[in-house]
Amino acid sequence: MLKDIGKNMNNFKQNLLKKRYNAERRFQWYGKIAIGLALSFLAVFMFQIFSKGYSAFQKTWIVTEVHYDKELLLIDAENPSKDDLENADYYDVAYKAMTSLDPGLPEEEDRQLIQMVSYKYETEVKDLLLKNPDFLGKIVPIKLTASDDVDQVHKGNYPRDIPEKNRRVNDYQLQIYDMLNERGDILSEFNISFFTSPDSREAELAGIASSFMGTVFSILVCLAFSFPVAVLAAIYLEEFAPKNKFTDFIEVNINNLAAVPSIVFGLLGLGVLLAVFNLPRSTPLVGGITLSLMTLPTIIIAARASLKAVPPSIREAALAMGASNMQTTMHHTVPLSMPGTLSGTIIGLAQALGETAPLILIGMVAFVNTIPGTPVDPAASLPVQIYIWSESAERGFVEKVSACIMVLLAFLILMNLAAQIVRHKFEKKWS
Amino acid sequence: MNLILVTFIVLLAFTSYYFGRKKALVIQSSQRLTALPKFYGYYLAAWCAAPALIIFILWSVFEPSIVKTFILQDYTDQNLTKNELQLIYTKVKALALGNYSGNITNFLDASADKYIQLKGIANSAKVAIILAILIFSLSYAYRSVQKNDRMREPVEIFLKWVLFVASLGAVLVTIGIIFSLLFEAIRFFQAVKFFDFIFGTHWYPAKTFVRDGQPDPELMKDAFGAVPLFAGTFFIAFIAMCVAIPIGLLSGIYLSEYAGRGVRKYAKPIIEILAGIPTVVYGFFAALTVGPFVKEIGNAMGLEVSAESALAAGAVMGVMIIPFISSLSDDVITAVPQNLRDGSYAMGATKSETVKKVIFPAALPGIVGSILLAVSRAVGETMIVVMASGLAANLTMNPLESTSTITAQIVVILIGDQQFGDPKTQSAFALGISLFIVTLFLNVIALSVVKRYREKYE
Amino acid sequence: MSKIKAENVNVYYGSKQALFDVSIDIAEKEVTALIGPSGCGKSTFLRCLNRMNDVIEICRVEGSIKMDNLELNSRKLDVVRLRENVGMVFQKPNPFPKTIYENVAYGPTIHGIAQSKEEMDQIVETSLKKAALWNEVKDRLDEIGTGLSGGQQQRLCIARAISVSPEVILMDEPCSALDPIATAQIEELIDDLKKEVTIVIVTHSMSQAARVSQKTGFFHLGKLIEFGPTDKIFKNPDNQQTQDYITGRFG
Ligand SMILES: Nc1ncnc2c1ncn2[C@@H]1O[C@H](COP(=O)(O)OP(=O)(O)OP(=O)(O)O)[C@@H](O)[C@H]1O
Numbered sequence A: 001m002l003k004d005i006g007k008n009m010n011n012f013k014q015n016l017l018k019k020r021y022n023a024e025r026r027f028q029w030y031g032k033i034a035i036g037l038a039l040s041f042l043a044v045f046m047f048q049i050f051s052k053g054y055s056a057f058q059k060t061w062i063v064t065e066v067h068y069d070k071e072l073l074l075i076d077a078e079n080p081s082k083d084d085l086e087n088a089d090y091y092d093v094a095y096k097a098m099t100s101l102d103p104g105l106p107e108e109e110d111r112q113l114i115q116m117v118s119y120k121y122e123t124e125v126k127d128l129l130l131k132n133p134d135f136l137g138k139i140v141p142i143k144l145t146a147s148d149d150v151d152q153v154h155k156g157n158y159p160r161d162i163p164e165k166n167r168r169v170n171d172y173q174l175q176i177y178d179m180l181n182e183r184g185d186i187l188s189e190f191n192i193s194f195f196t197s198p199d200s201r202e203a204e205l206a207g208i209a210s211s212f213m214g215t216v217f218s219i220l221v222c223l224a225f226s227f228p229v230a231v232l233a234a235i236y237l238e239e240f241a242p243k244n245k246f247t248d249f250i251e252v253n254i255n256n257l258a259a260v261p262s263i264v265f266g267l268l269g270l271g272v273l274l275a276v277f278n279l280p281r282s283t284p285l286v287g288g289i290t291l292s293l294m295t296l297p298t299i300i301i302a303a304r305a306s307l308k309a310v311p312p313s314i315r316e317a318a319l320a321m322g323a324s325n326m327q328t329t330m331h332h333t334v335p336l337s338m339p340g341t342l343s344g345t346i347i348g349l350a351q352a353l354g355e356t357a358p359l360i361l362i363g364m365v366a367f368v369n370t371i372p373g374t375p376v377d378p379a380a381s382l383p384v385q386i387y388i389w390s391e392s393a394e395r396g397f398v399e400k401v402s403a404c405i406m407v408l409l410a411f412l413i414l415m416n417l418a419a420q421i422v423r424h425k426f427e428k429k430w431s
Numbered sequence B: 001m002n003l004i005l006v007t008f009i010v011l012l013a014f015t016s017y018y019f020g021r022k023k024a025l026v027i028q029s030s031q032r033l034t035a036l037p038k039f040y041g042y043y044l045a046a047w048c049a050a051p052a053l054i055i056f057i058l059w060s061v062f063e064p065s066i067v068k069t070f071i072l073q074d075y076t077d078q079n080l081t082k083n084e085l086q087l088i089y090t091k092v093k094a095l096a097l098g099n100y101s102g103n104i105t106n107f108l109d110a111s112a113d114k115y116i117q118l119k120g121i122a123n124s125a126k127v128a129i130i131l132a133i134l135i136f137s138l139s140y141a142y143r144s145v146q147k148n149d150r151m152r153e154p155v156e157i158f159l160k161w162v163l164f165v166a167s168l169g170a171v172l173v174t175i176g177i178i179f180s181l182l183f184e185a186i187r188f189f190q191a192v193k194f195f196d197f198i199f200g201t202h203w204y205p206a207k208t209f210v211r212d213g214q215p216d217p218e219l220m221k222d223a224f225g226a227v228p229l230f231a232g233t234f235f236i237a238f239i240a241m242c243v244a245i246p247i248g249l250l251s252g253i254y255l256s257e258y259a260g261r262g263v264r265k266y267a268k269p270i271i272e273i274l275a276g277i278p279t280v281v282y283g284f285f286a287a288l289t290v291g292p293f294v295k296e297i298g299n300a301m302g303l304e305v306s307a308e309s310a311l312a313a314g315a316v317m318g319v320m321i322i323p324f325i326s327s328l329s330d331d332v333i334t335a336v337p338q339n340l341r342d343g344s345y346a347m348g349a350t351k352s353e354t355v356k357k358v359i360f361p362a363a364l365p366g367i368v369g370s371i372l373l374a375v376s377r378a379v380g381e382t383m384i385v386v387m388a389s390g391l392a393a394n395l396t397m398n399p400l401e402s403t404s405t406i407t408a409q410i411v412v413i414l415i416g417d418q419q420f421g422d423p424k425t426q427s428a429f430a431l432g433i434s435l436f437i438v439t440l441f442l443n444v445i446a447l448s449v450v451k452r453y454r455e456k457y458e
Numbered sequence C: 001m002s003k004i005k006a007e008n009v010n011v012y013y014g015s016k017q018a019l020f021d022v023s024i025d026i027a028e029k030e031v032t033a034l035i036g037p038s039g040c041g042k043s044t045f046l047r048c049l050n051r052m053n054d055v056i057e058i059c060r061v062e063g064s065i066k067m068d069n070l071e072l073n074s075r076k077l078d079v080v081r082l083r084e085n086v087g088m089v090f091q092k093p094n095p096f097p098k099t100i101y102e103n104v105a106y107g108p109t110i111h112g113i114a115q116s117k118e119e120m121d122q123i124v125e126t127s128l129k130k131a132a133l134w135n136e137v138k139d140r141l142d143e144i145g146t147g148l149s150g151g152q153q154q155r156l157c158i159a160r161a162i163s164v165s166p167e168v169i170l171m172d173e174p175c176s177a178l179d180p181i182a183t184a185q186i187e188e189l190i191d192d193l194k195k196e197v198t199i200v201i202v203t204h205s206m207s208q209a210a211r212v213s214q215k216t217g218f219f220h221l222g223k224l225i226e227f228g229p230t231d232k233i234f235k236n237p238d239n240q241q242t243q244d245y246i247t248g249r250f251g
């Protein structure tokens, strides 16, 4: 133990000192616990998303045999053309392909088998023949997209031990599934269609292509509208604005605008862009403009900060060379501030990317089962897609939502990395 | 048509830029230039593009409403309401554009013809006026170039005006927000009494839904009482702050006062990831994981818990807000001058005593400011409550029951097809303006508190 | 009698050495002045005496500093108790943003010196009286301390320092932010205080050192060049550098 320093050390003070040190340790623990809690929220969160979502990147197929019987297809021609194949009737062929899995099943129970594959299975049967016309008349193996219930059973996300009446997959279907699985006729493959298909009401067919394109278009529109205006405004405020009441007002305005809830911008989009300017509803064009209004103050603030960071010596040097104020700004200050501005812009766009509420208000929640090709086609966006899917009751959508979240987060991480890289270059220049 | 016109103006501007520069080189052979040759180009290009484009934009903005007035003039004697007129106009337009499916009356047909005619006149007038302006402004500018007037100053003044107009953008957005909200909200308050809205305790707008004609005023009176929403909003925000303030503040303090450089370097950005996650993701998390979890725990303790409890939504919102409070308070605490810390340490205070008795009081204004900003965020947060809290407005102070908020109701009302002119739709704007006022109030106070705090220690 | 005895003290800020082998003997109930050009390490040395260098992450102190034969530069030492007994007054007045009363009561409160409200009032009053501030502030003890004038603030900081009756008070250029009248008041105060406490004062003013101190140490580039009675240092220094500095020929 340490020796006593100086005078006036009594019992009371000794106890007090002990208490003070305990309080100190306790306080440190509070801090550590708080940080630990914050970090563990993040960890739990990520774990939940990943454990729920990774299976969406797998797609389940049921393998069966299809007999492209000319008679059932109602094809008369000796050498059928592409058109003949196109217009043939695939209903019976597809139906037979599924029912052949259990020939003993009475006809009125067939539906149970058909329900095990996606409702688009007829198209899949057709597409295979269109791709391989020589299959006509032959019996060939075919992969059919499993229904989302079978898909979930196969991925183990669906409890099998609950009473049959509470289950969407009945005992008979489970029995067929087990049989197929044993035979190796249930396949799991990387789910390309998740990335290439538009939204669908059926979980097993739904993909993010439509909402992804919606997001891309919205962000591009947002960039096109907010970046030029914001940069010009920042240049004015930082380099040319006189110090007066009006400039102060603009400044206060920008700061407050940055803290206005996003949903208010949605109301603005609805009340002005849709109702007054009659822009097309549900489109990335309107969505992007709405987001750009929201992003504007963020970019202005970032651009001003990086203009401010340009050392005055550079300005003075240019002015001393006889350059006008405008020339100094445009030739020296603005180019030097660009990396900071760009990185702020990317961060602003990343925020806009995650916005949902304003897009819902301007109608980007409409169900879209085509991939938008231009900013004026109706579309959803990734966050809105998350919202739409999470409102669906089907189990298959849970993993889709989580997977969609993973894609969205990956997108955000990429953008933030890009911002970091741009800013890094910027820092190098000044030190 | 418009596209061609704009392209033409832009191309002409480019051409005049090159022309102006060439002209400058010609002038150079006989007299001294007043500026670099390219300024001659800029000068011409600016005079070419700016007036024409301004007129073009103004024309495009006002043309539709003028055409509309002309068309609807024929209907003034029919005593129609605004909505009916709007409907007629939509029909006329659709008919004129050839995508109308409905029964066509003679009257409608005539109007459609008139519409096409008017549009035609307007279009040719537009082209003619813009061409005239182009010729006029270009010839004026060309004369100045020929006279070798000062070139740089006008170009720079023009640029400065462009910059100034851009800086008005933010003001325009604010004005846009206020007007779009006010416009609909005022119409709402024509149908529903202001005090019924502000002090009413029943929010049940679906009740007022009537297919045709006016809704029953008695029903209206009791359907738009916003008190349950205000209460729900602040209740959920309160729960969120109960989670976010202790955790955020303590982590902020730990990061700024205790953590070594290594911990700080990694922990801070990682915690800030929480703020970067889109709120819809939190909403999903709250609805799917936290809500049922809270319910299960509550049920295990024998409590009645809703799966959409205010507690679940509030707690998740709190997690989202942690980084705001932690990094803002970290900044604020770091701004407290070192000499106060030194003063306290030199008196023999421990670190926690210094934090609690000197730094915290000194940083309090800044911390209060950041908490207010966080509250304003919680109040305006939408997706978490839309997805995880109830959709029925429920006046309750029980965190285990479900309740709704201003933002959630706005979404519920406006999702899907809206009918403008319906009090239910307008009520969303009334809610929007309440939200705007509340958050603006919080922000203004918070920003001024923080600003004054910063100035104190600068 | 020697109160503090430093031997071969070396201080490093990261890889940069700020003090080189400083050895000094500070006598009890005397005023010791440390002088020297800017950046020579006076503050650094002063801060070793109450371990304030602990606050600076990159700072490392080597060597031995003993107070009443207790090693100060030891891991086992309780800095809280050390600082209770070694007070400090800084260059820039740094009252806490609290009331005048709370500023003075801060030390006694955290160290549990006063057992009752009356006792605390007594301590506050005595400290303020000793700091020659009582008459000016006795009617506004609950005003914020930062609202006082610079000189008053510095005397408040002195009152704060003496409120826990330390044995040693360290002063780092306590008058550099003050006008001549306030400076004179503080010098008078130092004269009074030295009856009870040992004072070490860093100053840039030769005349101040000459007026208030009994011993003077001259630092240059991190080394203690000369140390001795103030009279001798100022009238007849052994070292040429000291001579030059005192007569204003460099620094
Ligand atoms: N916190 C620090 N980090 C790094 N180096 C420091 C730090 N504090 C002081 N130094 C360095 O240590 C040396 C001595 O500094 P010190 O403050 O002790 O000088 P001083 O004699 O008090 O000067 P002044 O009269 O200007 O107060 C200087 O070279 C200074 O640069």
Ligand SMILES: [Mg+2]
Pocket: C042, C043, C044, C172
């Ligand atoms: Mg010093």
